[in-house]
Amino acid sequence: MATAEPSSQPSESTLGLSLKKSLAASTGAMITSLFVTPLDVAKVRLQSQSNPKQHRPSPSPTLSIACRRSCGNATRNMMSSRPHTLCVACVRSLSMQCSIPSASRRHLHGTTDALRYVFRTEGLRGLFAGLPPTLMLAIPSTVLYYTSYDHLVHEGARLFPELAPLMPLLAGSSARIVAATVVSPLELVRTRMQNGVEKNMVSILRKAVQDNGVRSLTRGLQATLARDVPFSAIYWTCYEQLKARLMERPEFDQRPVHQAFCAGAAAGMLAATVTTPFDVVKTLQQVDVSMQLSTSQVLRRLVATQGVAALMTGLTPRIAKIVPSCAIMISTYEVGKMYLGVA
Structure with missing residues (x-):
């Protein structure tokens, strides 16, 4: 009996420390997500415009069944000569009650313009589009990421002291691979909701599986990891x-x-700037379900068709999002650990 008690105490202590770190990381993730979601929406809207297919206006857009049901009765007499054109005008006048393809959106010019346009056309709900999957993604991802990093960087330095200067690089990379892979389906859902394509998490997942199989749930993972x-x-x-x-x-x-x-703010700014091209690719792959190009192919096509500047699309909202989010997240995490008595 005397030998069993000492062996159980370290496991309880380790579990307690892990729970406290998880609580600190969860708190930081919630605060950060609420703060940066509108900026993330603006970034996604700006980056999705880089897809050439979304800028080819159709001369006579085909209306969906929902559109005809919504507007058909009210405008039947008005639409006898040019039903499609008039219906689109009707839909616009009714504050976009019907589903109009994203190609019909006005071209956005910068972060402020994107935020203003989304708020004017979709309200606060549009600015916080994707918040539920963002929270569902951020909390487990952040907990896994930060606790894994803490464990790996300290244990790695203890076991391999000669590699101590490299441990932040190795631990950060390893922790991110695990966290990004686990939450990849939720990242897909969040991106599509923020682009305004669909509004329901379950329907997005169901449609992705029905149209392109289970592997589509990890669509954009390669670009996500590259970023x-x-x-x-x-x-x-x-x-x-x-x-x-x-x-x-x-x-x-x-x-x-x-x-x-x-x-955290300074490190986040540098890292965000360097990795923005891969963020552009990730957004395009997740927004356009028909895109079958690899990360390198998308990068080459963007440069060939729109120039090198296209690789940095959305840099301003990305930095505006990442710099405060990194600063808030790491400082909240440190405060949480101090408050909970975790070294």
Whole structure:
């Protein structure tokens, strides 16, 4: 009996520490998601415009069954000569009550224009489109990501002290691969909801499986990993270095929250800028279900058809989203660990 108790205590302590870290990460994920979702919506809308197929207006758009049912009775007498054209005008005048293809949207010019347009045409619900899957994605993803990073970076440095300087890079990359793969289906749902294509999570998942099979649920995963793995490697390497430098400065001494906030913001800005081209590809692959091109093929086609600048589409809202989200997330996580007594 005396030998059983010591062996059970470490497991309970480890479990308690993991739960406390998970709680701190969950709190940070919720706060960050509420803050950055409108900026994410703007980014997705801007990046989805890079798809050439979405800019080819149809001279006579075919109306859906729902559109004919909604407008047919009210405008039957008005539509005898040019039913399709008049119905589209009718739908627009009725605040987009019918389903009009995304190709008919006005071209957006920048983050502010995108936010203003979405709010004017769709209201607050449009600005926070995709928030449910964002929360469903952010909480488990962030918990898995941050707790895995903490464990890997400390255990790796302990087991392989000669590799300690590389541990933030290796641990961040490994943790991101696991987290991104697990939540890939929810990432697909969130992107399609934020693009305004569909509004229901279940219907998006069902339609994706029916049209393109189960593998479609991981659509964009290659581009997501191409974006997120180097992002994590750059972010954590820069974050740990910047945090160590800030600890040496007297104005940041004994202020770990300020250290985390500033280091997280700076590291996030650099990582976001470098990985934006892969974010553009990921968005295009998830918005256009018919796209069968690989990540490298999409990159080459974008450069060939729209120039190198197309690779940085959505950089402003991406930075506007990532810089505060990185700062808020890491500082909230550190505050949570301090409050809960976790080293």
